[in-house]
Amino acid sequence: MYRVENDLLGDLNVPEKAYYGIQTQRAIDNFHISGVRLFQYPEFIKGLAYVKWAAAETNFALGLLDETLKNAIVAAAKEVIEGKFDKEFPIDMIQGGAGTSTNMNINEVLANRALEIMGHQKGEYQYCSPNDHVNLSQSTNDAYPTSIKLAAINSNIKLIGHLKLLIASFRKKGEEFKSVLKMGRTQLQDAVPMTLGQEFEAFAANLEEEIERLNQNSALFFEINMGATAIGTGLNAVPGYAKLCAENLAKVSGHPFVSAPNLIEATPDTGSYVIYSSALKRMAIKISKICNDLRLLSSGPRCGLNEINLPPMQPGSSIMPGKVNPVIPEVMNQVCYRVIGNDLTVTMAAEAGQLQLNVMEPVLTYAIMESMELLANGMDTLRLKCVDGITANVEHCREMVLHSIGIVTALNPYIGYKNSTKIAKEALESGKSVYNLVLEHNILSKEQLDDILNPENMLAPKD
Secondary structure (H helix, E strand, O other): OEEEEEEOOEEEEEEOOOOOOHHHHHHHHHOOOOOOEHHHOHHHHHHHHHHHHHHHHHHHHOOOOOHHHHHHHHHHHHHHHOOOOHHHOOOEOOOOOOOHHHHHHHHHHHHHHHHHHOOOOOOOOOOOOHHHHHOOOOOHHHHHHHHHHHHHHHHHHHHHHHHHHHHHHHHHHHHHOOOOEEEEEEOOEEEEEEEHHHHHHHHHHHHHHHHHHHHHHHHHHHEEOOOOOOOOOOOOOOOOHHHHHHHHHHHHHOOOOEEOOOHHHHOOOOHHHHHHHHHHHHHHHHHHHHHHHHHHHOOOOOOOOOOEEOOOOOEOOOOOOOOEOOHHHHHHHHHHHHHHHHHHHHHHHHHOOEOOEOOOHHHHHHHHHHHHHHHHHHHHHHHHHOHHHOEEOHHHHHHHHHOOOOHHHHHHHHHHHHHHHHHHHHHHHHOOOHHHHHHHOOOOOHHHHHHHOOHHHHOOOOO
16 A cells, blocks of 8 residues: 655655655665665664754754644654664665755654654644644754764764774783793794783773774764754854754753754865774774784694684585584674775765765775774674683693794893894704703703793883
Protein backbone atom coordinates (compact mmCIF):
# COMPACT_ATOMS: atom_id res chain seq x y z
CA MET A 1 0.00 0.00 0.00
CA TYR A 2 1.20 3.46 -0.90
CA ARG A 3 0.35 7.09 -0.42
CA VAL A 4 1.01 9.63 -3.18
CA GLU A 5 3.21 12.62 -2.40
CA ASN A 6 4.41 15.31 -4.76
CA ASP A 7 7.28 17.76 -5.14
CA LEU A 8 8.61 19.95 -7.93
CA LEU A 9 9.40 16.87 -10.03
CA GLY A 10 5.89 15.48 -9.76
CA ASP A 11 4.06 12.68 -7.94
CA LEU A 12 5.64 9.60 -6.41
CA ASN A 13 4.40 6.61 -4.45
CA VAL A 14 5.68 6.34 -0.88
CA PRO A 15 5.02 3.28 1.32
CA GLU A 16 1.86 4.03 3.28
CA LYS A 17 3.34 3.12 6.65
CA ALA A 18 6.62 4.95 6.08
CA TYR A 19 7.38 8.01 8.17
CA TYR A 20 9.76 9.26 5.51
CA GLY A 21 8.37 11.06 2.47
CA ILE A 22 8.91 11.78 -1.19
CA GLN A 23 12.41 13.23 -1.06
CA THR A 24 13.68 10.30 0.98
CA GLN A 25 12.02 7.96 -1.53
CA ARG A 26 13.81 9.71 -4.39
CA ALA A 27 17.12 9.25 -2.55
CA ILE A 28 16.34 5.54 -2.06
CA ASP A 29 15.70 5.24 -5.78
CA ASN A 30 18.68 7.33 -6.88
CA PHE A 31 21.58 6.27 -4.68
CA HIS A 32 22.56 2.60 -4.77
CA ILE A 33 26.20 3.28 -4.02
CA SER A 34 27.83 1.91 -0.87
CA GLY A 35 25.11 -0.36 0.45
CA VAL A 36 25.66 1.29 3.83
CA ARG A 37 22.52 2.98 5.11
CA LEU A 38 22.02 5.92 7.39
CA PHE A 39 20.32 3.68 9.97
CA GLN A 40 23.62 1.86 10.44
CA TYR A 41 24.93 4.99 12.19
CA PRO A 42 22.41 5.72 14.95
CA GLU A 43 24.59 8.47 16.44
CA PHE A 44 24.22 10.39 13.20
CA ILE A 45 20.43 10.00 13.34
CA LYS A 46 20.48 11.23 16.94
CA GLY A 47 22.58 14.22 15.88
CA LEU A 48 20.02 15.13 13.22
CA ALA A 49 17.16 14.85 15.73
CA TYR A 50 18.94 16.98 18.35
CA VAL A 51 19.53 19.71 15.76
CA LYS A 52 15.85 19.74 14.77
CA TRP A 53 14.85 19.80 18.43
CA ALA A 54 17.07 22.82 19.09
CA ALA A 55 15.77 24.54 15.94
CA ALA A 56 12.14 24.03 17.00
CA GLU A 57 12.86 25.47 20.44
CA THR A 58 14.58 28.45 18.85
CA ASN A 59 11.80 29.11 16.34
CA PHE A 60 9.22 28.97 19.13
CA ALA A 61 11.21 31.35 21.34
CA LEU A 62 11.46 33.81 18.45
CA GLY A 63 7.71 33.63 17.74
CA LEU A 64 8.11 31.78 14.43
CA LEU A 65 6.51 28.48 15.44
CA ASP A 66 3.39 27.98 17.55
CA GLU A 67 3.56 25.94 20.74
CA THR A 68 1.50 23.01 19.45
CA LEU A 69 3.80 22.47 16.48
CA LYS A 70 6.91 22.98 18.57
CA ASN A 71 5.79 20.44 21.15
CA ALA A 72 4.91 17.88 18.49
CA ILE A 73 8.23 18.28 16.65
CA VAL A 74 10.20 18.09 19.90
CA ALA A 75 8.28 15.00 21.03
CA ALA A 76 8.97 13.34 17.69
CA ALA A 77 12.66 14.27 17.89
CA LYS A 78 12.93 12.73 21.35
CA GLU A 79 11.46 9.49 20.03
CA VAL A 80 13.99 9.46 17.20
CA ILE A 81 16.79 10.02 19.72
CA GLU A 82 15.50 7.02 21.67
CA GLY A 83 15.99 4.92 18.53
CA LYS A 84 12.33 4.22 17.83
CA PHE A 85 12.52 5.16 14.15
CA ASP A 86 16.02 4.12 13.06
CA LYS A 87 14.72 1.98 10.19
CA GLU A 88 13.04 5.08 8.73
CA PHE A 89 16.48 6.27 7.60
CA PRO A 90 17.25 3.87 4.72
CA ILE A 91 19.19 6.16 2.38
CA ASP A 92 22.76 5.48 1.26
CA MET A 93 25.51 7.23 3.21
CA ILE A 94 27.12 8.31 -0.06
CA GLN A 95 24.78 10.63 -1.95
CA GLY A 96 24.75 13.67 -4.18
CA GLY A 97 23.18 16.93 -3.12
CA ALA A 98 25.47 17.98 -0.26
CA GLY A 99 23.37 16.06 2.28
CA THR A 100 19.96 17.37 1.22
CA SER A 101 18.56 13.83 1.13
CA THR A 102 19.68 13.23 4.71
CA ASN A 103 18.29 16.55 5.90
CA MET A 104 14.95 15.88 4.21
CA ASN A 105 14.88 12.35 5.62
CA ILE A 106 14.89 13.69 9.18
CA ASN A 107 12.52 16.53 8.24
CA GLU A 108 9.99 14.09 6.78
CA VAL A 109 10.19 11.57 9.60
CA LEU A 110 9.71 14.27 12.23
CA ALA A 111 6.90 15.93 10.30
CA ASN A 112 4.95 12.70 9.84
CA ARG A 113 5.44 11.61 13.43
CA ALA A 114 4.45 15.10 14.62
CA LEU A 115 1.33 14.85 12.47
CA GLU A 116 0.38 11.61 14.24
CA ILE A 117 1.02 13.18 17.63
CA MET A 118 -1.34 16.04 16.68
CA GLY A 119 -3.99 13.60 15.45
CA HIS A 120 -3.44 13.89 11.70
CA GLN A 121 -2.48 11.40 9.01
CA LYS A 122 0.96 10.94 7.50
CA GLY A 123 1.37 13.21 4.50
CA GLU A 124 -1.07 15.89 5.68
CA TYR A 125 1.71 18.42 5.46
CA GLN A 126 -0.59 21.43 5.58
CA TYR A 127 -0.60 20.88 9.35
CA CYS A 128 3.11 20.17 9.77
CA SER A 129 5.43 20.56 6.80
CA PRO A 130 8.91 19.02 6.52
CA ASN A 131 10.12 22.24 4.90
CA ASP A 132 8.01 25.04 6.37
CA HIS A 133 7.98 23.86 9.98
CA VAL A 134 10.63 21.21 10.75
CA ASN A 135 13.20 22.93 8.52
CA LEU A 136 12.13 26.45 9.50
CA SER A 137 15.03 28.96 9.61
CA GLN A 138 17.41 26.27 8.35
CA SER A 139 19.09 24.89 5.27
CA THR A 140 20.78 21.58 4.64
CA ASN A 141 23.95 23.65 4.60
CA ASP A 142 23.79 24.46 8.30
CA ALA A 143 21.65 21.65 9.77
CA TYR A 144 23.56 18.81 8.09
CA PRO A 145 27.13 19.75 9.13
CA THR A 146 25.95 20.60 12.64
CA SER A 147 24.42 17.14 12.92
CA ILE A 148 27.66 15.57 11.71
CA LYS A 149 29.60 17.42 14.38
CA LEU A 150 27.26 16.33 17.17
CA ALA A 151 27.40 12.73 15.95
CA ALA A 152 31.20 12.85 15.83
CA ILE A 153 31.43 14.30 19.35
CA ASN A 154 29.26 11.54 20.82
CA SER A 155 31.01 8.85 18.78
CA ASN A 156 34.37 10.16 19.96
CA ILE A 157 33.32 9.74 23.59
CA LYS A 158 32.43 6.11 22.90
CA LEU A 159 35.63 5.53 20.92
CA ILE A 160 37.76 6.77 23.80
CA GLY A 161 35.95 4.35 26.09
CA HIS A 162 37.02 1.45 23.86
CA LEU A 163 40.56 2.85 23.70
CA LYS A 164 40.83 3.08 27.49
CA LEU A 165 39.88 -0.59 27.83
CA LEU A 166 42.63 -1.58 25.37
CA ILE A 167 45.17 0.57 27.21
CA ALA A 168 44.20 -1.08 30.51
CA SER A 169 44.67 -4.50 28.95
CA PHE A 170 48.20 -3.69 27.77
CA ARG A 171 49.00 -2.14 31.17
CA LYS A 172 47.81 -5.27 32.97
CA LYS A 173 50.15 -7.36 30.82
CA GLY A 174 52.94 -4.91 31.56
CA GLU A 175 52.51 -5.64 35.25
CA GLU A 176 52.18 -9.39 34.67
CA PHE A 177 55.40 -9.53 32.63
CA LYS A 178 57.47 -7.08 34.71
CA SER A 179 60.01 -9.75 35.72
CA VAL A 180 60.39 -11.39 32.31
CA LEU A 181 63.85 -10.55 30.99
CA LYS A 182 64.10 -10.36 27.20
CA MET A 183 66.13 -8.83 24.44
CA GLY A 184 65.24 -5.43 23.07
CA ARG A 185 65.75 -4.88 19.36
CA THR A 186 66.46 -1.99 17.03
CA GLN A 187 66.41 -2.36 13.25
CA LEU A 188 65.40 -6.00 13.86
CA GLN A 189 68.83 -6.61 15.43
CA ASP A 190 69.66 -7.44 19.03
CA ALA A 191 70.02 -4.24 21.05
CA VAL A 192 70.04 -4.32 24.87
CA PRO A 193 68.09 -6.27 27.48
CA MET A 194 64.76 -5.07 28.82
CA THR A 195 61.71 -6.68 30.34
CA LEU A 196 58.64 -7.85 28.51
CA GLY A 197 56.70 -5.79 31.03
CA GLN A 198 58.46 -2.63 29.88
CA GLU A 199 57.55 -3.48 26.30
CA PHE A 200 53.84 -3.89 27.07
CA GLU A 201 53.73 -0.86 29.34
CA ALA A 202 55.19 1.12 26.44
CA PHE A 203 52.29 -0.06 24.27
CA ALA A 204 49.88 1.27 26.89
CA ALA A 205 51.68 4.60 27.23
CA ASN A 206 51.90 4.98 23.46
CA LEU A 207 48.12 4.66 23.08
CA GLU A 208 47.32 6.73 26.15
CA GLU A 209 48.64 9.81 24.37
CA GLU A 210 45.83 9.46 21.83
CA ILE A 211 43.10 10.23 24.37
CA GLU A 212 44.24 13.84 24.63
CA ARG A 213 44.69 14.14 20.86
CA LEU A 214 41.19 12.84 20.12
CA ASN A 215 39.59 15.11 22.72
CA GLN A 216 41.61 18.10 21.62
CA ASN A 217 40.68 17.67 17.97
CA SER A 218 37.02 16.84 18.58
CA ALA A 219 36.67 20.10 20.54
CA LEU A 220 36.77 21.92 17.19
CA PHE A 221 33.33 20.46 16.46
CA PHE A 222 31.76 22.69 19.11
CA GLU A 223 31.74 25.65 16.72
CA ILE A 224 28.67 25.38 14.46
CA ASN A 225 27.02 27.37 11.68
CA MET A 226 23.32 27.03 12.56
CA GLY A 227 21.59 30.17 11.31
CA ALA A 228 23.85 30.39 8.29
CA THR A 229 21.06 28.88 6.14
CA ALA A 230 22.18 28.54 2.52
CA ILE A 231 25.58 30.25 2.29
CA GLY A 232 26.15 31.97 5.62
CA THR A 233 24.19 35.19 5.09
CA GLY A 234 21.33 33.96 7.27
CA LEU A 235 18.70 34.46 4.57
CA ASN A 236 15.25 33.31 5.84
CA ALA A 237 16.42 33.34 9.46
CA VAL A 238 15.70 36.20 11.85
CA PRO A 239 18.24 38.24 13.83
CA GLY A 240 19.42 36.40 16.91
CA TYR A 241 18.55 32.97 15.57
CA ALA A 242 22.16 31.72 15.13
CA LYS A 243 23.29 32.50 18.68
CA LEU A 244 20.08 31.28 20.31
CA CYS A 245 20.02 28.06 18.30
CA ALA A 246 23.61 27.26 19.36
CA GLU A 247 22.61 27.88 22.96
CA ASN A 248 19.57 25.64 22.64
CA LEU A 249 21.59 22.88 21.02
CA ALA A 250 24.09 23.10 23.87
CA LYS A 251 21.22 22.84 26.33
CA VAL A 252 19.49 19.82 24.81
CA SER A 253 22.67 17.92 23.86
CA GLY A 254 24.82 18.68 26.89
CA HIS A 255 27.76 19.88 24.77
CA PRO A 256 29.18 23.45 24.76
CA PHE A 257 28.20 24.48 21.23
CA VAL A 258 28.83 28.06 20.12
CA SER A 259 27.90 29.96 17.01
CA ALA A 260 30.75 30.49 14.55
CA PRO A 261 31.86 34.15 14.46
CA ASN A 262 31.73 34.24 10.65
CA LEU A 263 28.96 32.09 9.20
CA ILE A 264 30.01 32.64 5.59
CA GLU A 265 33.45 31.29 6.45
CA ALA A 266 32.08 28.45 8.56
CA THR A 267 29.59 27.10 6.02
CA PRO A 268 32.06 25.66 3.46
CA ASP A 269 34.80 25.06 6.03
CA THR A 270 35.63 21.41 6.74
CA GLY A 271 38.86 21.96 8.64
CA SER A 272 37.57 20.39 11.86
CA TYR A 273 36.81 17.14 10.03
CA VAL A 274 40.28 17.07 8.50
CA ILE A 275 42.09 17.48 11.80
CA TYR A 276 39.88 14.99 13.63
CA SER A 277 40.35 12.43 10.86
CA SER A 278 44.08 12.95 11.17
CA ALA A 279 43.84 12.02 14.86
CA LEU A 280 42.04 8.82 13.91
CA LYS A 281 44.78 8.10 11.37
CA ARG A 282 47.52 8.75 13.93
CA MET A 283 45.91 6.32 16.37
CA ALA A 284 45.45 3.73 13.62
CA ILE A 285 49.13 3.97 12.69
CA LYS A 286 50.14 3.38 16.30
CA ILE A 287 47.80 0.42 16.77
CA SER A 288 48.97 -1.13 13.52
CA LYS A 289 52.60 -0.83 14.61
CA ILE A 290 51.77 -2.55 17.89
CA CYS A 291 50.02 -5.35 16.00
CA ASN A 292 53.12 -5.75 13.83
CA ASP A 293 55.15 -6.13 17.03
CA LEU A 294 52.75 -8.71 18.46
CA ARG A 295 53.02 -10.74 15.27
CA LEU A 296 56.84 -10.57 15.35
CA LEU A 297 57.09 -11.40 19.06
CA SER A 298 54.83 -14.43 18.62
CA SER A 299 56.44 -15.63 15.37
CA GLY A 300 57.47 -19.26 15.19
CA PRO A 301 56.81 -21.26 17.26
CA ARG A 302 60.12 -23.01 16.47
CA CYS A 303 61.72 -20.75 13.88
CA GLY A 304 60.72 -17.27 14.98
CA LEU A 305 61.13 -15.02 18.01
CA ASN A 306 58.51 -16.95 20.01
CA GLU A 307 58.77 -14.68 23.05
CA ILE A 308 55.02 -14.56 23.56
CA ASN A 309 52.05 -16.75 22.75
CA LEU A 310 48.91 -15.27 21.24
CA PRO A 311 45.63 -17.05 22.01
CA PRO A 312 45.00 -19.59 19.22
CA MET A 313 41.76 -18.49 17.55
CA GLN A 314 41.48 -20.77 14.50
CA PRO A 315 43.47 -23.24 12.39
CA GLY A 316 45.86 -21.32 10.21
CA SER A 317 46.06 -23.29 7.03
CA SER A 318 44.10 -25.55 4.71
CA ILE A 319 47.30 -27.38 3.76
CA MET A 320 49.80 -27.06 6.66
CA PRO A 321 48.69 -29.13 9.68
CA GLY A 322 49.28 -27.55 13.08
CA LYS A 323 49.71 -24.01 11.80
CA VAL A 324 48.02 -21.28 13.83
CA ASN A 325 48.12 -17.73 12.48
CA PRO A 326 47.96 -14.40 14.36
CA VAL A 327 44.56 -13.63 12.85
CA ILE A 328 43.47 -11.02 15.39
CA PRO A 329 46.47 -8.68 14.96
CA GLU A 330 46.13 -9.28 11.22
CA VAL A 331 42.52 -8.12 11.12
CA MET A 332 43.39 -5.11 13.27
CA ASN A 333 46.14 -4.20 10.81
CA GLN A 334 43.54 -4.22 8.04
CA VAL A 335 41.18 -2.05 10.08
CA CYS A 336 43.99 0.45 10.46
CA TYR A 337 44.72 0.45 6.73
CA ARG A 338 41.08 1.25 6.05
CA VAL A 339 41.16 4.13 8.54
CA ILE A 340 44.32 5.49 6.93
CA GLY A 341 42.61 5.30 3.53
CA ASN A 342 39.50 6.99 4.89
CA ASP A 343 41.67 9.88 6.03
CA LEU A 344 42.74 10.42 2.42
CA THR A 345 39.05 10.41 1.43
CA VAL A 346 38.37 13.09 4.04
CA THR A 347 41.32 15.10 2.76
CA MET A 348 40.17 14.98 -0.86
CA ALA A 349 36.53 15.69 0.04
CA ALA A 350 37.55 18.70 2.12
CA GLU A 351 39.77 20.01 -0.66
CA ALA A 352 36.85 19.76 -3.11
CA GLY A 353 34.88 22.57 -1.47
CA GLN A 354 33.94 25.27 -3.96
CA LEU A 355 32.99 28.85 -3.19
CA GLN A 356 30.30 28.99 -0.47
CA LEU A 357 29.71 25.25 0.07
CA ASN A 358 31.39 21.87 0.20
CA VAL A 359 29.07 19.38 -1.51
CA MET A 360 31.30 16.40 -0.70
CA GLU A 361 30.38 16.23 2.98
CA PRO A 362 28.39 12.96 2.63
CA VAL A 363 31.44 10.88 1.71
CA LEU A 364 33.51 12.79 4.26
CA THR A 365 30.93 11.96 6.93
CA TYR A 366 30.78 8.32 5.90
CA ALA A 367 34.58 8.03 6.04
CA ILE A 368 34.83 9.48 9.56
CA MET A 369 31.89 7.53 10.96
CA GLU A 370 33.18 4.29 9.45
CA SER A 371 36.67 4.88 10.83
CA MET A 372 35.35 5.38 14.34
CA GLU A 373 33.16 2.29 14.18
CA LEU A 374 35.94 0.13 12.72
CA LEU A 375 38.41 1.28 15.36
CA ALA A 376 35.97 0.69 18.22
CA ASN A 377 35.09 -2.81 17.01
CA GLY A 378 38.69 -3.62 16.15
CA MET A 379 40.07 -2.51 19.52
CA ASP A 380 37.50 -4.64 21.35
CA THR A 381 38.41 -7.63 19.20
CA LEU A 382 42.14 -7.07 19.74
CA ARG A 383 41.68 -6.74 23.50
CA LEU A 384 39.28 -9.62 24.11
CA LYS A 385 40.59 -12.16 21.61
CA CYS A 386 44.29 -11.39 21.74
CA VAL A 387 45.87 -9.11 24.36
CA ASP A 388 43.97 -10.42 27.39
CA GLY A 389 45.13 -13.96 26.62
CA ILE A 390 48.80 -13.35 25.78
CA THR A 391 51.29 -15.45 27.72
CA ALA A 392 55.06 -15.17 27.94
CA ASN A 393 57.67 -17.81 27.14
CA VAL A 394 59.75 -16.81 30.13
CA GLU A 395 62.67 -19.23 29.88
CA HIS A 396 62.97 -18.82 26.13
CA CYS A 397 63.15 -15.03 26.55
CA ARG A 398 65.92 -15.36 29.14
CA GLU A 399 67.88 -17.86 27.10
CA MET A 400 67.88 -15.51 24.13
CA VAL A 401 69.24 -12.75 26.34
CA LEU A 402 72.01 -14.96 27.68
CA HIS A 403 72.98 -16.03 24.16
CA SER A 404 72.72 -12.58 22.67
CA ILE A 405 75.69 -10.43 21.78
CA GLY A 406 73.56 -7.51 22.89
CA ILE A 407 74.08 -8.11 26.61
CA VAL A 408 77.64 -6.95 26.15
CA THR A 409 76.22 -3.41 26.14
CA ALA A 410 74.64 -4.02 29.53
CA LEU A 411 77.92 -5.47 30.82
CA ASN A 412 80.12 -2.71 29.41
CA PRO A 413 79.96 -0.44 32.51
CA TYR A 414 81.13 -3.38 34.66
CA ILE A 415 83.81 -5.09 32.55
CA GLY A 416 85.02 -2.20 30.36
CA TYR A 417 84.95 -1.57 26.64
CA LYS A 418 88.05 -3.64 25.85
CA ASN A 419 86.78 -6.76 27.58
CA SER A 420 83.33 -6.23 26.08
CA THR A 421 84.76 -6.07 22.56
CA LYS A 422 86.87 -9.16 23.15
CA ILE A 423 83.92 -11.16 24.49
CA ALA A 424 81.61 -10.01 21.67
CA LYS A 425 84.13 -10.99 19.01
CA GLU A 426 84.75 -14.41 20.52
CA ALA A 427 81.02 -15.03 20.91
CA LEU A 428 80.43 -14.27 17.24
CA GLU A 429 83.30 -16.50 16.10
CA SER A 430 82.70 -19.44 18.44
CA GLY A 431 78.93 -19.43 18.73
CA LYS A 432 79.26 -19.49 22.52
CA SER A 433 77.05 -17.24 24.65
CA VAL A 434 78.35 -14.00 26.12
CA TYR A 435 77.13 -15.17 29.49
CA ASN A 436 79.26 -18.34 29.40
CA LEU A 437 82.32 -16.60 28.00
CA VAL A 438 82.32 -14.01 30.79
CA LEU A 439 82.33 -16.86 33.28
CA GLU A 440 84.98 -18.86 31.36
CA HIS A 441 87.37 -15.90 31.38
CA ASN A 442 86.68 -15.21 35.08
CA ILE A 443 85.79 -11.62 34.28
CA LEU A 444 82.81 -11.75 36.65
CA SER A 445 81.49 -14.29 39.09
CA LYS A 446 78.19 -16.00 38.41
CA GLU A 447 76.65 -14.06 41.31
CA GLN A 448 77.86 -10.74 39.92
CA LEU A 449 76.68 -11.60 36.40
CA ASP A 450 73.26 -12.74 37.55
CA ASP A 451 72.86 -9.62 39.66
CA ILE A 452 73.66 -7.37 36.69
CA LEU A 453 71.14 -9.25 34.55
CA ASN A 454 68.48 -9.29 37.26
CA PRO A 455 65.29 -7.86 35.71
CA GLU A 456 64.99 -5.32 38.52
CA ASN A 457 68.34 -3.90 37.55
CA MET A 458 67.33 -3.55 33.91
CA LEU A 459 64.35 -1.24 34.43
CA ALA A 460 66.03 2.15 34.63
CA PRO A 461 69.37 4.00 34.72
CA LYS A 462 71.51 2.81 37.62
CA ASP A 463 74.24 4.45 39.66
